[in-house]
Amino acid sequence: RLEDGGFVRNPHVSIFVDDAASQGVTLIGEVSKPGIYPDTASHKLFDVVSQAGGFTSSASRKIAILRRNQSEPIHVQLPRNLADDTSKNVDVMPGDTITVPRAPIIYVVGDVGRPSGLLVDNGELTVLQALALAGGANKTAKLGAARIIHKTPAGMTESKLEIKKMLEAKTPDVTLQADDILFIPVSGRKVLASR
Numbered sequence: 534r535l536e537d538g539g540f541v542r543n544p545h546v547s548i549f550v551d552d553a554a555s556q557g558v559t560l561i562g563e564v565s566k567p568g569i570y571p572d573t574a575s576h577k578l579f580d581v582v583s584q585a586g587g588f589t590s591s592a593s594r595k596i597a598i599l600r601r602n603q604s605e606p607i608h609v610q611l612p613r614n615l616a617d618d619t620s621k622n623v624d625v626m627p628g629d630t631i632t633v634p635r636a637p638i639i640y641v642v643g644d645v646g647r648p649s650g651l652l653v654d655n656g657e658l659t660v661l662q663a664l665a666l667a668g669g670a671n672k673t674a675k676l677g678a679a680r681i682i683h684k685t686p687a688g689m690t691e692s693k694l695e696i697k698k699m700l701e702a703k704t705p706d707v708t709l710q711a712d713d714i715l716f717i718p719v720s721g722r723k724v725l726a727s728r
Contacts, residue, residue, distance in 0.1 A: 558628075564588060592654065638653070644673055659707060
């Protein structure tokens with residue numbers, strides 16, 4: 534164009550890249566600062582999560598990395614303490630999307646020390662573990678009538694539990710699922726006896 538316009542007879546043009554716009558890494562979900570993080574080179578997963586301010590208190594440790602030109606995401610199960618297992622510190626490439634979902638919640642209600650919703654951020658939670666995290670059963674609890682309320686696509690279902698036998702190791706501890714409700718009722722007889 535310089536020659537065609539009559540500006541220069543025999544132009545020699547050199548182009549130098551001053552700043553390259555690369556694809557960033559997208560971080561969505563349960564991190565302090567979700568967003569797109571510019572990335573000019575490959576990084577490790579922990580570096581990118583740290584750049585985003587770390588995980589929120591409700592973050593699951595089961596994350597997914599969706600890589601461009603790959604139909605299936607890469608699933609990574611992180612330990613609660615990242616320093617415990619650095620083998621999970623996988624490479625993150627420009628253009629990757631990292632999804633950090635919310636951890637599933639188990640609810641413990643009824644005659645327990647601290648009725649609450651418990652985050653299952655890593656691994657599994659059993660009935661006895663959930664009961665211990667909720668402060669244990671009160672003295673007036675009717676452990677023989679305890680039950681798990683499951684949420685299914687067809688509606689709610691109930692399963693009876695024998696917590697006394699679980700505590701005595703006569704029956705196996707039951708693993709809870711996401712959104713399960715562990716209900717420990719009050720024993721009217723024990724309430725009257727304590728009065």
